[in-house]
Amino acid sequence: MSISLEGWTCPAPLRDYPAIVMGHGGGGKLSADLVRHLFLPAFRNAALEQLGDAAVVEAGGARLALSTDAFVVRPLFFPGGNIGDLAVNGTVNDLAMSGARPLYLTASFIVEEGMPLDQLGAIATTMGAAAQRAGVALVTGDTKVVDRGHGDGVFISTTGVGLVPSGVQIGPERARPGDVVIVSGEIGVHGVAILSVREGLEFGAPIESDTAPLHELVAVLLEHGCAIHALRDPTRGGVASTLNEIAAASQVGIRLDERALPVPALVRAACEILGMDPIYVANEGKLVAIVAREDAERTLELLRAQPLGARAAIIGDITAEHPGVVVARTGIGGTRVVDMQVGEQLPRIC
């Protein structure tokens, strides 16, 4: 096949939809378009243009990591946690992906009229406990109430600030040919846990969200001087979207070995039934690290020594070939392109 890779994606921004559709929130191409073509031009500045999970800025001689995230999840309570865990861990993790030590969080709540106070209380208690576990303090917040029917119980937005140790340089644009791709554990767990309750699917054994703070994993790697070039937590859009973002930001190709991907049997089974692909399913307690090849084995050992990294695995490497494209070696030895999803992953008809 002699096909040029240029012009594969449609260049016209937001051409297809004159109004927001659900896919704009799916973490795929529509989401990326919205950021690139609508928000970036309006906000343009150097810190934003890094497009990292957190922005790194200098202030008063310190390097600060800043991140903000909004949490909308249905149902609010799910196996393995609730929206409060996600709201704390999500922002802690976004900070950690810049190598920062997370320090302080803020939280704002948009609460729907009629939301039972005991539920809101349970969510707040969870947030307090999650913050304590992550070693951060929730230092300020805000509450607004909207009419019944104008919110899904509660929407939570958290903002975090952290300190990036001197000398630490981690970013999605820093992957280099020869680097190795490591994932810190089993993938697809959170997304399947949410789907199983949302769609009333039962799989014999309950599957629990993997929501967890990842800053300690990152701290251990940095303490031991591992040459980490890029870090991402593969939430919406899964490992596939994360790798595509890194491939695009660093202008490198990524080679993925499907057989090396740690996918739990329950996640595989659920994805088979629903016609989904685990590498596009969301995670809330996993990281993808791009590490210099000479440090790969050591990084893997350090991760595996931690409870949150016990199932860490090398899943691929970085190449100078096919820049911007992620290519997977399939289970039977063929190859395929792992593209970014356009919007949300849709269950197949049959």
Next chain:
Amino acid sequence: MKYLDEYRDPELAARLFDEIRRITTRPWAIMEVCGGQTHSIIRNGIDQLLPAEIELIHGPGCPVCVTPLEVIDKALAIAARPEVTFCSFGDMLRVPGSSQDLFRVKSLGGDVRVVYSPLDAVKLAQQRPDREVVFFGIGFETTAPANAMAIVQAERLGLTNFSMLVSHVLVPPAISAIMEAPRNRVQAFLAAGHVCSVMGTWQYGPLVERYQVPIVVTGFEPLDVLEGIRRAVTQLEAGRAELENAYARAVRPAGNQPAQAVLDQVFELTDRGWRGIGSIPQSGWRLRERYRRFDAEARFDVGHIHTAESPLCHSGEVLQGLIKPNQCPAFGTQCTPRNPLGATMVSSEGACAAYFQYGRFIPSERVEVAG
């Protein structure tokens, strides 16, 4: 995972590839009928590992792809009505009609929902007597029994607020249409295993006889597909044309008879338009007269909607195996999964989407990965 890993074994796959290479002496064009098989072929990179003589032609077996534009436009018109809750399988939401898709209808306030089974839509109709619940009943013989059951169930429950927009299509008339097309190049078929698990294999013997074409009932996992190809090539090389069942763990010659009985009770044969192909006589099912009151098309008066297809889109030729997706001038430029001109670019089972997603880049050397 039991019953799956056995059919994805890399060593057995390598042995089947070797065997196919060994027996292949000439070029052969084989059509896999079902979109699920196309998906498996591209997703696993099977086509790249086959000998160059074997050409796989991707058939019209993706329900999302062959549903006519006109039916999509009718669905959009119904879904936009304020009293309607429109239920559909997930990947139909992105299929473009002539000016929009179901996502857009939803973003404008339409009540559009993804369901996993038509019976979920029946349940919804039961829970919400104030809503008109409509299910988008598309697909081949595989999805039809559940849709038929939904109609039977709605009648049993005495529901007056449930209806179905039916656009069912059938595999055997499509095979006939392909074999009778003047430019046909297909020399053997891998028949769709799931369709045959419902309908059995008895419909395919007469096709083998009439067209002297090998038909191998084939499954969906990599080893299933390879075994189907191996048997098809074996027949072609020997000059034989027979019906074979390479998916015996799911398919019996008589099929699923209770399912066939309910299909016969609810549906009757009708001429059906196929997106990009045109009308094929007696190639679809519609509701029988007795169940016509569940017909959404009549209930919401959308019979007047008639739509033509995009002249740029060659999905019809793709579906008939006349061109590969990447031979279409619009492929990857005017037509991408984000801005699809034809349904073959929309569905995850669609041949164009499968090419775009998985097959558009083939590295110059085999991918070697650390670890």
